Amino acid sequence: MDLGDEGYLLEITEDLIVISANKATGLFYGSQTIRQLLPASIESSSVQQGPWEIATGTIQDSPKFQHRGVMLDVARHFFTVNEVKRYIDFLAYYKMNSLHLGLSNDQGWRIEIKSWPNLATYGGSTEVGGGAGGFYTQEQYTDIVNYAAERFINIIPEIDVPGHTNAALASYAELNCDGKATDLYTGTEVGFSTLCTNKEMTYKFIDDVVRKLAALTPGPYLHMGGDETHATAKEDFLPFVERVQAIVKSHGKTMIGWEEMSQSTLIPGTIIQFWKNAEYAQNAVSQGGKVIMSPAPKVYIDMQYDSTSRLGLHWAAYIEVDDSYDWDPETYAEGIGKEDIIGVEAALWSETLETMDDIEWMTFPRLPGIAEAGWSPSKLRNWDEYKVRLANHEAFFKIMGIDFYRSKTVPWVDKP
Numbered sequence: 001m002d003l004g005d006e007g008y009l010l011e012i013t014e015d016l017i018v019i020s021a022n023k024a025t026g027l028f029y030g031s032q033t034i035r036q037l038l039p040a041s042i043e044s045s046s047v048q049q050g051p052w053e054i055a056t057g058t059i060q061d062s063p064k065f066q067h068r069g070v071m072l073d074v075a076r077h078f079f080t081v082n083e084v085k086r087y088i089d090f091l092a093y094y095k096m097n098s099l100h101l102g103l104s105n106d107q108g109w110r111i112e113i114k115s116w117p118n119l120a121t122y123g124g125s126t127e128v129g130g131g132a133g134g135f136y137t138q139e140q141y142t143d144i145v146n147y148a149a150e151r152f153i154n155i156i157p158e159i160d161v162p163g164h165t166n167a168a169l170a171s172y173a174e175l176n177c178d179g180k181a182t183d184l185y186t187g188t189e190v191g192f193s194t195l196c197t198n199k200e201m202t203y204k205f206i207d208d209v210v211r212k213l214a215a216l217t218p219g220p221y222l223h224m225g226g227d228e229t230h231a232t233a234k235e236d237f238l239p240f241v242e243r244v245q246a247i248v249k250s251h252g253k254t255m256i257g258w259e260e261m262s263q264s265t266l267i268p269g270t271i272i273q274f275w276k277n278a279e280y281a282q283n284a285v286s287q288g289g290k291v292i293m294s295p296a297p298k299v300y301i302d303m304q305y306d307s308t309s310r311l312g313l314h315w316a317a318y319i320e321v322d323d324s325y326d327w328d329p330e331t332y333a334e335g336i337g338k339e340d341i342i343g344v345e346a347a348l349w350s351e352t353l354e355t356m357d358d359i360e361w362m363t364f365p366r367l368p369g370i371a372e373a374g375w376s377p378s379k380l381r382n383w384d385e386y387k388v389r390l391a392n393h394e395a396f397f398k399i400m401g402i403d404f405y406r407s408k409t410v411p412w413v414d415k416p
């Protein structure tokens with residue numbers, strides 16, 4: 001039986017439950033399925049009345065894609081270690097295996113780098129709307145990494161360069177072409193900032209940051225952004241991407257970049273994250289690169305559900321729960337087939353999100369459907385059947401205290 005590295009076999013009979021797997025990851029996923037099969041009240045933090053009944057049967061299960069994740073933007077608004085851990089718990093329950101943390105952007109720098117201390121202490125001192133911001137010390141970041149690893153989740157840190165860098169440019173004058181530090185920024189515009197790609201200091205800065213992040217991150221990937229570089233001339237951007245790839249490689253990691261990076265020459269192994277423009281993703285594929293699928297009209301879970309949503313943006317689409325479920329990564333973009341795709345990643349940008357409740361309301365109930373897009377074979381996915389299963393997760397959302405959106409497209413069991 002081919003269970004691969006992440007699959008499991010779950011055999012439930014009247015007197016025994018057996019999980020078999022090749023690796024510990026599979027045993028972990030088998031135990032998540034047991035959690036989902038038992039009544040949601042097992043998740044309660046107080047003593048509950050049994051009996052704990054579970055259906056008998058056999059489940060053989062393994063994921064379609066090796067990469068199943070969410071990008072959480074902790075730069076536009078900062079989220080604490082405990083909030084990130086709670087998010088990791090949600091990902092684990094739905095058998096996702098990566099959390100991509102957006103650690104830097106125009107509005108904030110969120111990770112301590114001891115050789116460039118102002119990045120965090122000054123560059124991290126605010127956020128969208130002018131709040132206090134914050135950053136993770138290296139110890140706190142390690143705490144997040146370890147907490148995730150215990151749940152078989154890999155942290156992918158992102159430092160976005162050369163654009164989306166105002167927080168760094170405000171912290172260090174020497175990163176600017178004119179040698180003058182910018183002001184901190186608390187708005188929500190994009191595409192206005194750039195590192196000075198012609199200065200050697202810029203590459204020393206990137207090398208220092210990458211070396212430290214590589215040392216703190218056990219997983220194979222570092223994400224280096226590369227999106228919306230409207231303030232960087234194209235002739236500067238292309239060689240910049242080549243140098244950044246070489247820096248990441250020299251520290252033993254594989255680089256991931258947003259789709260725009262595929263305009264440059266990719267080194268073998270570099271992974272491109274598709275979000276908007278299929279041509280860029282096709283560029284990556286034609287260079288032999290692999291793609292993470294994050295099409296904004298489907299999995300940008302910072303998008304409003306509909307025009308009445310109290311949170312979220314809508315530049316890509318209104319994304320109702322059925323829209324975010326009902327798509328197939330393998331056929332979504334012409335020229336990008338199953339063999340080109342390493343997985344699916346939702347993106348939760350935080351321009352409009354300030355609290356954990358906000359994060360939960362955007363994430364639920366879309367997350368389980370996106371997890372399925374990454375896990376289940378296309379032919380087994382069907383909204384009419386799925387929406388009934390999703391409705392049954394309401395009990396879990398409630399017992400976990402998750403603030404979720406009661407979409408009209410889902411036949412909820414409990415009426416409010």
Ligand code: NGO
Pocket residue numbers: 190227228258275300302313349350351
């Ligand atoms: C874009 C942009 C982000 C925004 C997001 C909002 C990418 C890759 N860059 O996606 O900076 O926050 O949209 O939806």
